[in-house]
Amino acid sequence: MERNETERLRHVYWIGGGSGAGKSTVAAALADRYGLRLYGTDESMPDHAKRTTAAEAPHLHRFAAMTMDERWLDRSPEVMLETFHWFRGEAFHLIVEDLLAMPKDRGIVVEGFRLLPHLVAPLLADPTRAVWLLPSPEFRAWAVDKRAKETRRPGFIEQTSDPERAGRNLAERERMFADRLRIETRELGLQTITVDAAVSESEAVHRVADLFGLR
Structure with missing residues (x-):
């Protein structure tokens, strides 16, 4: 990444982390406050998937061609983790382009699990402008269940032959992803917040605002 960029x-402001951590x-x-x-x-x-070729994002295109069982049942959580295209940073450059x-009239807060620490770190003129929210496995399970009840729509897991x-495979993959984020952020000296049942949504907002120097 060029210094100019x-x-x-x-x-x-960058907010990454595991799924179910409350990033959105x-x-x-x-953004509102x-x-x-x-x-x-x-x-x-x-x-972004449409804007990439198979040569640019091979894992993404292979994933798109799989059936639901091939994605979530026929592979181990370890293989799912290592081959998931967004976890490998495919199409991350399109986030930067966007x-x-x-x-540039005001600040931008960007969020999502695709913000991998080793990809974001070189973009930071100020490392305090990034934080990763890391959910405990119990909190993530609660958040996913709550989201499913609120939307009242069956998720992609229900589209498999053994939901x-x-x-279980997805939960294990997400646990390993969160562990990887913890290690990577620690090695890079980046900011993190552990999210569990003791951290309310308002408290998480206050903590991130404090880390960003917005309050």
Whole structure:
């Protein structure tokens, strides 16, 4: 990453972490409270998938061609972790392109599990502008169940022939991903917040705002 681009992203606040950690909730609250522009990387995934070729994102295109059972039942959680395209940083450069193309009239808060520490670190002119929310396994399970009840829509796990086993595989993959984030952020000296039942949504927002120097 060229230094010029790092400087051009100085107005960006980065919130990464494991699924079910409240990244979207915290980012939306900060955007509303401090007048920041909001960019969710989950919402950009379909567009980014279309903008990549098989040569640029081989794991993404292989995943897209799989059946639900092939994705969530026929592979071990370890293989699922190592081959999941977003965890490998495929199409991350498109996130950077999107951010660079946005107006610079105000700050931007960007969130999502695709913000891998080793990819974000070189973009940080100020390391206090990034934080990773790391959920405990129990909190993530609670958050996923709560989200399913609120949306009242069956998730992709229910589209497999064995939803219970697929759910266990996914939970184990997500646990290993969170562990990887803990190790990587520690090695890179990046900020983290552990999220569990003792941390309310409002407290998480306050903690992130404090780390970002927004309060």
